[in-house]
Amino acid sequence: MKFDNIIIGGGLSGLTCGIKLAEQGRKCAIISSGQSAIHFFSGSFDLLGRVHGEEVVNPIESMASLAATHPYQRVGVDNISRLATEAPELLERAGLKFFGIATKNHFVLTPMGIMKPTWLTIDDFTPFENKNAFPWKKAAILNFSGFLDFHTLFIQDGLKKFNVESQIKNFAMKEFEAIRRNPSEMRSTNIAKVFDQGNALEEFAQKVNQLSEGFEVVILPAVFGLFTKNIATALKAKVNKPVVLLPAIPPSVPGIRSQILLRKRFEALGGTYFLGDNVKDGVIENNKLLAIFTNNHADIKLEADQFILASGSFYSKGIVATRDKLYEPILGLDIDGDTDNNKWLDSKFFNDQPYMHYGVKTDSNFRALRNGKTIENLYVAGSVLGGANALKEGSGAGISLLTSLHVAEQLLK
Amino acid sequence: MKKEIFEPFNISDNNFEQCVKCTICTVYCPVLEVNPDYPGPKQSGPDGERLRLKDPNFFDEALSLCMNCKRCEVACPHGVKIGDIIQLARIKHSKKKPKLRDMILANTDIVGTMASTFAPIVNPIVALKPVRQIMDGVLKIDHHRIFPKYAGMRFETWYKRYAAKKQNDFKKHVSYFHGCYVNYNFPQQGKDLIKIMNAAGYGVHLLEKEKCCGVALISNGLINQATKQARHNVEAFKKSIVGLKRPVISTSSTCIFTIRDEYPHLLGVKNEEIRDESELATRFLFRLIDSGDLKLVFKKDYKKRIAYHTPCHMEKLGWSIYSTSLLKMIPGVDFMALESRCCGIAGTYGFKKENYETAQGVGKPLFDQIDGSDVDFVATDCETCKWQIEMSTSKKVEHPISILAAALDVEATMKLWQE
Numbered sequence A: 001m002k003f004d005n006i007i008i009g010g011g012l013s014g015l016t017c018g019i020k021l022a023e024q025g026r027k028c029a030i031i032s033s034g035q036s037a038i039h040f041f042s043g044s045f046d047l048l049g050r051v052h053g054e055e056v057v058n059p060i061e062s063m064a065s066l067a068a069t070h071p072y073q074r075v076g077v078d079n080i081s082r083l084a085t086e087a088p089e090l091l092e093r094a095g096l097k098f099f100g101i102a103t104k105n106h107f108v109l110t111p112m113g114i115m116k117p118t119w120l121t122i123d124d125f126t127p128f129e130n131k132n133a134f135p136w137k138k139a140a141i142l143n144f145s146g147f148l149d150f151h152t153l154f155i156q157d158g159l160k161k162f163n164v165e166s167q168i169k170n171f172a173m174k175e176f177e178a179i180r181r182n183p184s185e186m187r188s189t190n191i192a193k194v195f196d197q198g199n200a201l202e203e204f205a206q207k208v209n210q211l212s213e214g215f216e217v218v219i220l221p222a223v224f225g226l227f228t229k230n231i232a233t234a235l236k237a238k239v240n241k242p243v244v245l246l247p248a249i250p251p252s253v254p255g256i257r258s259q260i261l262l263r264k265r266f267e268a269l270g271g272t273y274f275l276g277d278n279v280k281d282g283v284i285e286n287n288k289l290l291a292i293f294t295n296n297h298a299d300i301k302l303e304a305d306q307f308i309l310a311s312g313s314f315y316s317k318g319i320v321a322t323r324d325k326l327y328e329p330i331l332g333l334d335i336d337g338d339t340d341n342n343k344w345l346d347s348k349f350f351n352d353q354p355y356m357h358y359g360v361k362t363d364s365n366f367r368a369l370r371n372g373k374t375i376e377n378l379y380v381a382g383s384v385l386g387g388a389n390a391l392k393e394g395s396g397a398g399i400s401l402l403t404s405l406h407v408a409e410q411l412l413k
Numbered sequence B: 001m002k003k004e005i006f007e008p009f010n011i012s013d014n015n016f017e018q019c020v021k022c023t024i025c026t027v028y029c030p031v032l033e034v035n036p037d038y039p040g041p042k043q044s045g046p047d048g049e050r051l052r053l054k055d056p057n058f059f060d061e062a063l064s065l066c067m068n069c070k071r072c073e074v075a076c077p078h079g080v081k082i083g084d085i086i087q088l089a090r091i092k093h094s095k096k097k098p099k100l101r102d103m104i105l106a107n108t109d110i111v112g113t114m115a116s117t118f119a120p121i122v123n124p125i126v127a128l129k130p131v132r133q134i135m136d137g138v139l140k141i142d143h144h145r146i147f148p149k150y151a152g153m154r155f156e157t158w159y160k161r162y163a164a165k166k167q168n169d170f171k172k173h174v175s176y177f178h179g180c181y182v183n184y185n186f187p188q189q190g191k192d193l194i195k196i197m198n199a200a201g202y203g204v205h206l207l208e209k210e211k212c213c214g215v216a217l218i219s220n221g222l223i224n225q226a227t228k229q230a231r232h233n234v235e236a237f238k239k240s241i242v243g244l245k246r247p248v249i250s251t252s253s254t255c256i257f258t259i260r261d262e263y264p265h266l267l268g269v270k271n272e273e274i275r276d277e278s279e280l281a282t283r284f285l286f287r288l289i290d291s292g293d294l295k296l297v298f299k300k301d302y303k304k305r306i307a308y309h310t311p312c313h314m315e316k317l318g319w320s321i322y323s324t325s326l327l328k329m330i331p332g333v334d335f336m337a338l339e340s341r342c343c344g345i346a347g348t349y350g351f352k353k354e355n356y357e358t359a360q361g362v363g364k365p366l367f368d369q370i371d372g373s374d375v376d377f378v379a380t381d382c383e384t385c386k387w388q389i390e391m392s393t394s395k396k397v398e399h400p401i402s403i404l405a406a407a408l409d410v411e412a413t414m415k416l417w418q419e
């Protein structure tokens, strides 16, 4: 089976590469062994939140002080700055609307009631300019009875710090009785499916209006619009005061919707998305990757002119660590990281853990190496790259989106 | 660096330890979406397995609500064999005895033999409203169900009478696992397959004796019988694949999925020797075309707008690309892909009265998509999906092989390799 480009991994990176390339007319395939980290998406894409222990105000400016080995430095800050305007446009063409700019972080309220700096926030959520103030003084925190994945007490405590007076109210509706019968399944995605399917929204909005009488703002878990777009918007239009949605425990409803819409966009552009298939191996000859093999297609090889590895970090098994080994499991690519397992961990859990920086090694054009030699047509993008502790510095989605756009540009040259 | 093979460490026979409790599988389970009585893939699969290992009494009969569609497995980021875990738990722990109705539904070949013999009588009778009401009341087969018609002459009989002899004129050969549906209900599909394979230069042979793949026996808890039939089929496949060097192809995605994956995973029947060369006809043809060994020529006047539905087992196999690629090769085909969603029938599941509502609820988004499209017909690789879609929408359903057969210019195709 022959494509122009094949992408290994169908998460945020793989889909971004795929969409960009398909928009330029490339015949692309994405192979993904399972659903990706977007399912745990908080609702905000981070570009750079902290550097050297300091909170970042202007991510583009602060990038200058990152190590030369950091993916942003390797892409080049000028390029990053340009691609950071392109990224939200690409997302918007897929039907995903985001708020935010790369030169100034805004804030989102976390489910712990804390203001966290971020880059792009999906339109379900409310962006804040000021981290020290909450614009309203009296908040009604509403939750579905029996829904344990939304920790209202944490939110209430968090809001106290902003001198916000709040009241928690749980309520029941007959539309949710059925899912409540099954306690392990009273989850955000199942609540969202009820809103997706039926006419629950009208009654729900009325209820919200009743319960929030006398309050200035309503706080609700983000459980609106899983397979259907615009439910959150419709709700906000029906409620007679501002609605602030906060993420519930994953899987995340806006995250899954994002994954679905990105995949749809890729497929609408003619891309082929193989889900539930695992790339096992490849044929490398004369420093070129000629074809890859997967579980499902067995002897039928998948060929392309160029390949992109976007297989994610440890969580998605893009790289694997066993007790004594650190390796890239598909092609045995060179790893950027210590092979000495004593150096993987810092004994202090909250310190910057060395292993979090590990990833697949690349040349200056983001091409993979094997045994020290560049594989000319195999590019690497997203969290499978090393060089950053995305969790610590708050750069996860930024690295995924922007290295992917950069790599796609290299391929299109 | 040497390539390391990534093999997760498991203590159990199945891999429930790989579960990280992310709950992604529960998002994509079609049953959970419409029936809250079902505990869902995570709870029924890896979570329940932990409990059942401690004490089998934790087994919950609600697990029979699982359709075994495997959509949870396709979504799981950690490769947990959730569907297998659930089916194995049912096999091991269920105390429910199959009912008469389950036996009738499960024994597709015995019932098929009888029914096709008396097809002129059986077809009108099972179509009668009062009869359907009785089946509903006594057998708990939902009265909305329209039984697939039985053919007067079985495919095997037709083959022996009219097709067998000339198959030896070809240089290359395959065996065909036709399955119950082609044999008893829709021999035309088998005839279409022979037409295409012959045009491609292959003689088509039947296995020494094929038995029903047993998928319905497994889902109805008739495991001993299923295992016996599985052993028989593996031997028959071996005779063809290992003995005669003839690969086995099929037109039923469910039969081939069962033989390749459910035999070893659920029945413990080993099939390594035959697995790689047992596949769908569309995959076989695709490989030939992809490697340049075959070229199909199509009629100029064939013009149709077709929507393809991905059956659950095709989603799991990852093979719909073969069928859709072949369809897209036909110049006159205006192709559209339906969103991959379960149709709700899941073999015999949807025939049961207690499942009727769940089945139709599961299928509804797909039906709406189909009814909202302006296609001439729907294409799909699974016969039970065909029944379900034809019963629940306004559109007819065709198998990709039958579509290819209708569009193929046989003479022009044969000329290419004869020259």
Ligand SMILES: Cc1cc2nc3c(=O)[nH]c(=O)nc-3n(C[C@H](O)[C@H](O)[C@H](O)COP(=O)(O)OP(=O)(O)OC[C@H]3O[C@@H](n4cnc5c(N)ncnc54)[C@H](O)[C@@H]3O)c2cc1C
Pocket: A008, A009, A010, A011, A012, A013, A014, A031, A032, A033, A034, A035, A036, A037, A038, A040, A041, A042, A043, A044, A045, A046, A047, A277, A278, A279, A280, A310, A311, A312, A313, A315, A316, A317, A318, A330, A381, A382, A383, A384, A390, A395, A396, A397, A398, A400, B077
């Ligand atoms: C739980 C979690 C939550 C996060 N939340 C946020 C957040 O809210 N905001 C933020 O900015 N960042 C977040 N991040 C950071 C995250 O790393 C990035 O945002 C981004 O989603 C990573 O995308 P990716 O495409 O590089 O990798 P992934 O999303 O991990 O995707 C990799 C894909 O490759 C597939 N794959 C791997 N190996 C193979 C193979 N051999 N064959 C076929 N397919 C293969 C996997 O199945 C997977 O689908 C989070 C990360 C995690 C792990």
Ligand code: SF4
Pocket: B018, B019, B020, B021, B022, B023, B024, B025, B026, B041, B042, B045, B046, B075, B076, B077, B078, B079, B080, B082
């Ligand atoms: S998707 Fe897989 S890992 Fe996640 S809960 Fe389900 S079985 Fe476990």
Ligand code: SF4
Pocket: B028, B029, B030, B031, B032, B040, B041, B065, B066, B067, B068, B069, B070, B071, B072, B073, B082, B083, B086
């Ligand atoms: S096999 Fe299908 S029905 Fe059964 S748990 Fe998985 S997704 Fe649900």
